[in-house]
Structures are given as C-alpha cells and as structure tokens.
Amino acid sequence: MNVSEVAAGLKALIGDSRVSIDASDLEAHARDWSPAALLGQRTGSPPALPIAVVRPTSTEEVSKVLGWASQNSVPVVAYGAGSDVVRGIEPRGCVVIDMGEMWQIRELDQKSRVVIAEAGVTGPQLAEALEAQGFTLGHEPQSHDISTVGGWVATKACGQLSSRYGGIEDLIVGIEAVLADGRVVESKVVPRRSAGPDVASLMIGSEGTLGIITAVALQISLLPGPRSDLCLRFEHMTDGVKAARSIAQEGLQPTMLRLYDEQDAMLFLRNHPAEPQGPLMVMSFHGAHCAERTEQARRLAGGKEGNDGLVEHWWKHRNDAVVEFRKVMEGEGLLGPHGIVDTIEVSASWTRLRNVYHSIKDALTPHADLVGCHLSHVYPSGACLYFTMGAVASSDEDARQRLETWWSEAMTNCLREGGSISHHHGIGRTKATWLPEELGGWFAVLRSVKQVLDPNNILNPGALGL
Ligand SMILES: Cc1cc2nc3c(=O)[nH]c(=O)nc-3n(C[C@H](O)[C@H](O)[C@H](O)COP(=O)(O)OP(=O)(O)OC[C@H]3O[C@@H](n4cnc5c(N)ncnc54)[C@H](O)[C@@H]3O)c2cc1C
Incomplete structure (x- = not known):
C-alpha cells in the first residue's frame, strides 16, 4: 500500500x-x-x-x-x-x-480508591484530577511530566517513590486493550482474583507488541501526611548497601531511599561544594508515624549523620535530569558539543548485588569520564542499581561508539553476574539482543504468545526483539 x-x-x-x-x-x-x-x-x-x-x-x-x-x-x-x-x-x-487524544478520566471511585484513566492521560493530567480530590497515584517517574498512563503500563515503569507505592504493576487493578485484529478486551475491576493465569498482565511491559492499551484502572492513595527526612554518610558503599537492605527487610517502608556511590554523590552534590564527598544516603518517610520510623531507620542503618537539608534538595530537584539530559544530548550541556550521557538500570538480589555493581562499574569506567551509580527501589529481596555514564567525546562518532560499548559491557557483565538487564526502562531495541538470555526458556513462550496474538507482526515490530 x-x-x-x-x-x-x-x-x-x-x-x-x-x-x-x-x-x-x-x-x-x-x-x-x-x-x-x-x-x-x-x-x-x-x-x-x-x-x-x-x-x-x-x-x-x-x-x-x-x-x-x-x-x-x-x-x-x-x-x-x-x-x-x-x-x-x-x-x-x-x-x-x-x-x-484519549485523555479522559473515565471514573474516580473514591470509595474503592480506584481511578480509571484512558491511556493517553499524562502524568500532570492525572495528578491534577487526583489531587483535586485529595488523592495521589504515588507513581512518580522522573519523566512524570513527559509520559502517559499507557506508556507506564507498556514499559512496566517504576516511579521514584516505589518503596512506598510499588511499581506501576502494583497499582494496576484492570486493563482495557485492543488486540492486533481489533478485538477489545477488558478486565474486571476487582482487588484480586484466582481465575486462571492473569492474562491481562501480558500487556504490562509488552511495549506495544501484544496490543494497544486504551484504559487502565489504578489503585490510588490519600495524599501523604507529614514527611520526615534522613541523610546518612558511609565510608564504604558496602556499609550503605547493608543499611538499605536492613531498612527494606525491616519493612520500614520509606517513601524513597537512595544510596549514591562516591561518583554519583559528586553529581548529586554538584551545587553543594562545601559538602564532604563519599557515599551518601537520602531517605524520606511519610505519615503519622514518620518520625518514629525515621529514628528506627537511623538506628538500623548506622553510618554518620549527614545534612538532612540535602533530602529537601532531592525533592526539589528530583526531575531536573529531564532538562539536563536533553541539553547534553543537544550538544549544549556541560559535556560540550559531542557530549554523551546514558543511564542503565539493572536489578539484583542482595546476594548478587555486590558483584553486579562492581563488574558493571569496572567494565564501564575505562570508557567514560564519569560512571556514577545509585541504589534505589529497595525490596526485601534486592534492589535496583542505576548507572549514569557521561563522556566528553571527541566527535559524534566517538559518542556513538561509546554508547555501543557501554551497553554491551553493562549487559554482558550484568547477565554473567546474575542480575536482570532492566529494572524499569524496558527493553525496546537497545537491549533486545540480550533479552533471550535474560528470559531463558520464557523467551520462546513470549514468541509463541506473540505469534498467537499478532500473527502478522504488525504491532511495534522489532521492539523486544520480536
Ligand atoms: C529523563 C527521563 C527520565 C525517566 N525516568 C523514568 C523513571 O523514573 N522511571 C521509569 O520507569 N521510566 C523513566 N523514564 C522512561 C520513560 O519515561 C518511561 O518508559 C515511560 O513509561 C514511557 O511513557 P510514554 O508515555 O512516554 O511512552 P512512549 O515513550 O510513548 O512509549 C513507550 C513504549 O510503550 C509503547 N506504548 C506507549 N503507549 C502505549 C499504549 N497505550 N499501548 C501499548 N503500547 C504503548 C510504545 O510503543 C513504546 O514501545 C525516563 C525517561 C526520561 C527521558
């Protein structure tokens, strides 16, 4: 045609x-x-x-x-x-x-605390509708203002406050989607059911390859109460990781917790020259007993007292990277006309986290001017490691080659050490080469599902390597 x-x-x-x-x-x-x-x-x-x-x-x-x-x-x-x-x-x-153009909030059920939003509703549109009634979704990716409900579900996104609210998958209570042949499928809005495999969840993380999500029912929460902040300093990253694990396993549920390694702390503290260098942890708790939980976290974590004012700095500037990233990529940022920056987010169990961290960091360091990493999105079983790489490249071709090297080094080292190649950005085409190894035998299952749901391969061909 x-x-x-x-x-x-x-x-x-x-x-x-x-x-x-x-x-x-x-x-x-x-x-x-x-x-x-x-x-x-x-x-x-x-x-x-x-x-x-x-x-x-x-x-x-x-x-x-x-x-x-x-x-x-x-x-x-x-x-x-x-x-x-x-x-x-x-x-x-x-x-x-x-x-x-699919930006309608179809229903806000205050009693059940469920909102049904069309897929094209953006972060700010949803927040405005919810906040007016005293609610929040609690899903706040850094890209909140430049992303949509459908995109969050399709990429299995995770917000910065996931330690309290969960990833997007924890908030979904129903999905409406259209399959490749035009069939509309809807799921019932119920808190849980044991009615065969949860086939609707095939849409979560499917990146537009299995259907088009048209509306999502999401669990919402009351706007959080008071906040209490804590900043801690650690001599070694290992001590900080141990502290993060204790807090996650104790069930203290910080709203956010981040542990920056020395290089990532330099990025975080770039406007605070008087602050000491070294690994740094920031965290916040919300709600009636937030002060008590903060004290409990302080006792559990050990470490030295840091500047709690830095936590407010985090809240204020938590989405600044959106503008800064774009500027660098347009050749107008701190890294000069050929500057290049990228981020790679992987996950690992606490047992494997140390090796995943060191192997990726060591592999990337010779190929970048800066490799920082922070640990965030903590769970009782493990955490996300979020690497940021930056380089003042000598040419745009040099920048392109560095991107290639960063990805192949990070992915192969992550897989070798037993981590997962994506915690929340998804696979797209950048990571597709490594998806079969990531999924093992499940990749063939995914291919079979694709074959059944989209036999002509018309839905986002190439994404997820399908
Ligand atoms: C600076 C920056 C910071 C970021 N921070 C975070 C973060 O903190 N956490 C996080 O998880 N992600 C983050 N991201 C990544 C990105 O914002 C997320 O992946 C987001 O969920 C994408 O939403 P979107 O609406 O822009 O989707 P798009 O970019 O438009 O699409 C993403 C994928 O989903 C598919 N898709 C989109 N809508 C639908 C639909 N309705 N049905 C089926 N498939 C669909 C697309 O085909 C594509 O494959 C960040 C990105 C940037 C640029």
Missing part, C-alpha cells in the same frame, strides 16, 4: 482530522528520548519516519484502526508521549497511533 492509500483508508475509518501525513507531524513522532535517537537528531541522520500519524479519540476508533491494519498488514506503533529511553519507538514505515 502506498502512503495515499494508507491515508485514505484511515481517513475513511476515523475521519480526516484524525489522520496526518504532514511532514512535521511525521518528524515529531519519529524518535523517542533514547540517547541513540537524540544523537541521531544531533548529527542530522535521517529519522525513522512513519508513514502516517493517527489520533484516535476512543477505544472503538483504536479497534477500527487495528482491524484495518491487520487486514492490510500495515505495521503500527503506539505512541504515548515518546519519553522511552531504549528505542521503543522507531516507527520507520509504520502508522503511529498517538494516544494523546
């Missing part, structure tokens, strides 16, 4: 105003926020242009588009807000389904 046939077919389905083949619209949907895509933009490489962008306003319209795409074997890529950092969106030759 050529472009005009595709556009005519789609317009006949959902109306002229919902279909665009405008060059600037195609360009605006060609990339996500992955460093590879942003580097490509900086160097003027041709973008992965889609052939059309459609903006459905209802589940019924998504269903019509997918039914038509299936019949005509036209590939489609769901687009939330495009903040994916692992090349989840590379829609060359595809129709992009921009979910931005």
Whole structure:
C-alpha cells in the first residue's frame, strides 16, 4: 500500500482530522528520548519516519484502526508521549497511533480508591484530577511530566517513590486493550482474583507488541501526611548497601531511599561544594508515624549523620535530569558539543548485588569520564542499581561508539553476574539482543504468545526483539 492509500483508508475509518501525513507531524513522532535517537537528531541522520500519524479519540476508533491494519498488514506503533529511553519507538514505515487524544478520566471511585484513566492521560493530567480530590497515584517517574498512563503500563515503569507505592504493576487493578485484529478486551475491576493465569498482565511491559492499551484502572492513595527526612554518610558503599537492605527487610517502608556511590554523590552534590564527598544516603518517610520510623531507620542503618537539608534538595530537584539530559544530548550541556550521557538500570538480589555493581562499574569506567551509580527501589529481596555514564567525546562518532560499548559491557557483565538487564526502562531495541538470555526458556513462550496474538507482526515490530 502506498502512503495515499494508507491515508485514505484511515481517513475513511476515523475521519480526516484524525489522520496526518504532514511532514512535521511525521518528524515529531519519529524518535523517542533514547540517547541513540537524540544523537541521531544531533548529527542530522535521517529519522525513522512513519508513514502516517493517527489520533484516535476512543477505544472503538483504536479497534477500527487495528482491524484495518491487520487486514492490510500495515505495521503500527503506539505512541504515548515518546519519553522511552531504549528505542521503543522507531516507527520507520509504520502508522503511529498517538494516544494523546484519549485523555479522559473515565471514573474516580473514591470509595474503592480506584481511578480509571484512558491511556493517553499524562502524568500532570492525572495528578491534577487526583489531587483535586485529595488523592495521589504515588507513581512518580522522573519523566512524570513527559509520559502517559499507557506508556507506564507498556514499559512496566517504576516511579521514584516505589518503596512506598510499588511499581506501576502494583497499582494496576484492570486493563482495557485492543488486540492486533481489533478485538477489545477488558478486565474486571476487582482487588484480586484466582481465575486462571492473569492474562491481562501480558500487556504490562509488552511495549506495544501484544496490543494497544486504551484504559487502565489504578489503585490510588490519600495524599501523604507529614514527611520526615534522613541523610546518612558511609565510608564504604558496602556499609550503605547493608543499611538499605536492613531498612527494606525491616519493612520500614520509606517513601524513597537512595544510596549514591562516591561518583554519583559528586553529581548529586554538584551545587553543594562545601559538602564532604563519599557515599551518601537520602531517605524520606511519610505519615503519622514518620518520625518514629525515621529514628528506627537511623538506628538500623548506622553510618554518620549527614545534612538532612540535602533530602529537601532531592525533592526539589528530583526531575531536573529531564532538562539536563536533553541539553547534553543537544550538544549544549556541560559535556560540550559531542557530549554523551546514558543511564542503565539493572536489578539484583542482595546476594548478587555486590558483584553486579562492581563488574558493571569496572567494565564501564575505562570508557567514560564519569560512571556514577545509585541504589534505589529497595525490596526485601534486592534492589535496583542505576548507572549514569557521561563522556566528553571527541566527535559524534566517538559518542556513538561509546554508547555501543557501554551497553554491551553493562549487559554482558550484568547477565554473567546474575542480575536482570532492566529494572524499569524496558527493553525496546537497545537491549533486545540480550533479552533471550535474560528470559531463558520464557523467551520462546513470549514468541509463541506473540505469534498467537499478532500473527502478522504488525504491532511495534522489532521492539523486544520480536
Ligand atoms: C529523563 C527521563 C527520565 C525517566 N525516568 C523514568 C523513571 O523514573 N522511571 C521509569 O520507569 N521510566 C523513566 N523514564 C522512561 C520513560 O519515561 C518511561 O518508559 C515511560 O513509561 C514511557 O511513557 P510514554 O508515555 O512516554 O511512552 P512512549 O515513550 O510513548 O512509549 C513507550 C513504549 O510503550 C509503547 N506504548 C506507549 N503507549 C502505549 C499504549 N497505550 N499501548 C501499548 N503500547 C504503548 C510504545 O510503543 C513504546 O514501545 C525516563 C525517561 C526520561 C527521558
């Protein structure tokens, strides 16, 4: 099918105003926020242009588009807000389904504390609707303001306050989605059920390869009460890790907890030159007994007293990286015109965490000017390790090569030491090479599911390596 046939077919389905083949619209949907895509933009490489962008306003319209795409074997890529950092969106030759016009809050059930939001609802739209009634979702990724409900579910995202509220998967109580052939599937909104395998959860982390999520029912909480902060200093990272483990296993439920290693602490403290260097832990507790839990954490953790004012600094600047990252990738940040920065988030059990940390850090250090890591998202069984790499590259080609090296070194070392290659950013195309090893025998199961649900491979082909 050529472009005009595709556009005519789609317009006949959902109306002229919902279909665009405008060059600037195609360009605006060609990339996500992955460093590879942003580097490509900086160097003027041709973008992965889609052939059309459609903006459905209802589940019924998504269903019509997918039914038509299936019949005509036209590939489609769901687009939330495009903040994916692992090349989840590379829609060359595809129709992009921009979910931005599906922004309705369908229901806010205050009694059950459940909100039903359409997939295109953005972080700020949801927060505004909930806060007006005294509620919060508690899911606050750094990219909160540039991402959507559907994107969170599709990437199995995790917010910075996950130690209290959980990852997005812990908040989901129902999913409505459209399958490749246009069938609409909905799940009942109930707190739990034992009714066969939870097949709806196949959508969680599916990155648009198994269906298009159109609405999600999410558990909400009352806005948190008072807050109590704690900052601790450790001579060695090992002591800080032990402290984080004790706090997680004691069930103290900090709202957030972060342990920065020496290099990551330098990044965190860059506007605080008087602060001593070295590993640093910040954490906050909320609610009626927050002060007591803070004291309990202090006793359990050991370490030296730090500056609790730094915790407020964290809250205030917790999303600044969005702007800073973009600036570096546009060649206008601290790392100069060829600067490159990326982040790699892995997870490991407490038993394996030390080896995962050291092997990745040692492997990356020769290839970057700075490799920092913080431990966050703590669980009784383990934690997430979040590496940030930065380099003043000599050319954009040097920057590109460093990206490649960073990923292959980090992924191979992580797998060798028994960690998982992704805690919350997903797989996209950047990590697809390593997904079969990550999943072992389950990768064949995933392929079989894909074959059944999307036999013509029209849904985000290439993502997850499918
Ligand atoms: C600076 C920065 C900080 C970030 N911080 C965090 C963080 O703290 N925690 C975290 O988890 N992530 C973080 N991310 C990553 C990113 O924001 C998340 O992956 C987010 O969930 C993507 O949401 P989105 O709406 O932008 O989705 P998109 O980028 O539009 O899409 C992401 C993937 O999901 C698919 N998709 C989107 N919508 C749907 C749908 N309705 N149905 C089916 N598939 C769909 C897309 O095809 C794509 O494969 C960060 C990104 C940036 C740039």
